[in-house]
Amino acid sequence: MLSSLARRQLRRSDLNTIWTCAKYSTAVNVKADTIALESSYTSALAEEWQAAKPFKSIPGPTKFQMVRGFMKGGDFHGMPFDTFIKLCRQRYGDIYLLPGMFGQSTNLITFNLEDYEKIFRTEGPYPVRPGNEVIFEYRLARKDGLYDEGNLGVAGNGTQWGKFRHAVNPVLMQPRNTVLYIDPTQKVNNDFIERIREIRHPTTLEVPEDFLREIKRLAFESVAVIALDKELGLVRNKNAVPEAQELFNNLQTFNASLYDLGIKPSIHRYIKTPTYKKFEKSMDTITDICRKHVEETLQRIEGRGADDGKSVLEKLVKIDRKIATIMAVDMLMFGVDPTSSIMSAVLLCIATNPEKQERLRKEILTAIGRNDAFSMENMKNLPYLRACIKESMRLYPLIFGNMRTTAMDLCLSGYQVPKGTHVFLTSNMLLKEERYFPQANEFMPERWLRTKDMDNLKITNPFVFLPFGFGPRSCVGKRIVELQLEITLANIVRNFKVEYNYPTENAFKNYFMNTCVIPLKFKFTDLK
Numbered sequence: 001m002l003s004s005l006a007r008r009q010l011r012r013s014d015l016n017t018i019w020t021c022a023k024y025s026t027a028v029n030v031k032a033d034t035i036a037l038e039s040s041y042t043s044a045l046a047e048e049w050q051a052a053k054p055f056k057s058i059p060g061p062t063k064f065q066m067v068r069g070f071m072k073g074g075d076f077h078g079m080p081f082d083t084f085i086k087l088c089r090q091r092y093g094d095i096y097l098l099p100g101m102f103g104q105s106t107n108l109i110t111f112n113l114e115d116y117e118k119i120f121r122t123e124g125p126y127p128v129r130p131g132n133e134v135i136f137e138y139r140l141a142r143k144d145g146l147y148d149e150g151n152l153g154v155a156g157n158g159t160q161w162g163k164f165r166h167a168v169n170p171v172l173m174q175p176r177n178t179v180l181y182i183d184p185t186q187k188v189n190n191d192f193i194e195r196i197r198e199i200r201h202p203t204t205l206e207v208p209e210d211f212l213r214e215i216k217r218l219a220f221e222s223v224a225v226i227a228l229d230k231e232l233g234l235v236r237n238k239n240a241v242p243e244a245q246e247l248f249n250n251l252q253t254f255n256a257s258l259y260d261l262g263i264k265p266s267i268h269r270y271i272k273t274p275t276y277k278k279f280e281k282s283m284d285t286i287t288d289i290c291r292k293h294v295e296e297t298l299q300r301i302e303g304r305g306a307d308d309g310k311s312v313l314e315k316l317v318k319i320d321r322k323i324a325t326i327m328a329v330d331m332l333m334f335g336v337d338p339t340s341s342i343m344s345a346v347l348l349c350i351a352t353n354p355e356k357q358e359r360l361r362k363e364i365l366t367a368i369g370r371n372d373a374f375s376m377e378n379m380k381n382l383p384y385l386r387a388c389i390k391e392s393m394r395l396y397p398l399i400f401g402n403m404r405t406t407a408m409d410l411c412l413s414g415y416q417v418p419k420g421t422h423v424f425l426t427s428n429m430l431l432k433e434e435r436y437f438p439q440a441n442e443f444m445p446e447r448w449l450r451t452k453d454m455d456n457l458k459i460t461n462p463f464v465f466l467p468f469g470f471g472p473r474s475c476v477g478k479r480i481v482e483l484q485l486e487i488t489l490a491n492i493v494r495n496f497k498v499e500y501n502y503p504t505e506n507a508f509k510n511y512f513m514n515t516c517v518i519p520l521k522f523k524f525t526d527l528k
């Protein structure tokens, strides 16, 4: 039975939050018709809140310690983000507070899976992921009328964000639309295979040590061909369209500055710092180039008369020209770097695990063959391929985890955490812990297969591995990138034996996102 106090605590808006969350939830089996169960869940949360310790008693560094720590000679100076987070975990435990500075919010860090479940299950229909503020500040300041309070793309929040996702989800996230990007994706990928043959050493068969640049170009081209509906030619590095390199370079600048402006303490709100100016310039260029391509697409389909649209961009333009432009920008901004990080992880894992590579090759050659085009039909049943990709994302995840602003008062790890608190959910930092993943440091794609013999390796908590996030705010490019990764890996192993004959310790460094920092001198031997 609920206490009367707990009942009073349970606000109607919280119930709505839970109800809508249940409808949208994807990662756990929360059904809309389980409202009774959910309301008892919220009631239990309200009771917990009463017994919890006050927010102020959560441990963590003081403002002074933070400022001092990040200054030259300080404990945190120049430290990668994940190392800083780990160091604080050693000092303060599995939950701690990082005080906000220079107008930024205080951030709560938690390593506790039970907290993640509470945050996600109560996030409601319009979850807020902090960190994008600098993007929407830029968008609101832009003077060409592309953006306004009601149209900030996926960088926005609340009902504006909800309307935007409602418009783009059917085009980007419905499995039946995969057919729209399978051909452009494999065309780019075949170019990549040719590029490998061009650049590898004729006798050692190794590619140059800056191969990451080629992977980045592949990732860029794979996203751009969908976002802009045009081959930009950067993978083969021949006949590239004039602004391709410019777009690529500006995306790199954008990503480098986002961490400095969005996450690290920054004074850009008070004065336009050099980093902010670079960020602003890169945003201007990316937006202008996308706008131009969307206009071209519009003219093309206007000339063709009425049809449903033959590509993602055409379908988006048919909904609304502004939405199409903004979504193209957002796909490029949010899609390119994550894809190249994970592609390098996948290649590294497969190159250093020859038996797994052999098993994968058998699956691909049986299902698809050596030269056949990839199709929806022949890609239907590739469990080992998918398991290899998941396992690579577990070993080398993209970032530390996820972020949310709490949608209601919650008791997290025994503390009262008020609605509106920014929380870092550091789930990806748990992916190498034995208690969640036995043989955690080994590449074991088998743990993701639905076979009984590997039961001891199986994942036991659905909140520990969420590479594409959770719920209505989860990655809008998930379907696109899954296909890209599958085609990339399958195409490589059916063409080459891949080896990596160098040390792989500390292969990735964390610049907010994980980036491969070792020379990727893969050896690509043609298969007979």
Ligand code: HEM
Pocket (backbone or CB within 6 Å): 129, 154, 155, 165, 223, 330, 331, 332, 334, 335, 336, 338, 339, 342, 398, 402, 403, 466, 467, 468, 469, 470, 471, 472, 473, 474, 475, 476, 477, 478, 480, 481
């Ligand atoms: C392997 C590569 C990728 C990974 C691991 C990844 C992961 C993620 C994650 C964890 C989020 C946050 C989700 C949440 O808050 O719950 C996200 C958001 C997003 N991703 Fe991806 N992503 C990848 C590739 C892509 C690609 C290729 C695109 C575009 C084509 C894309 C577009 C986006 C967008 C637009 C958002 C923001 C969604 C929103 O806030 O509504 N991502 N991604």
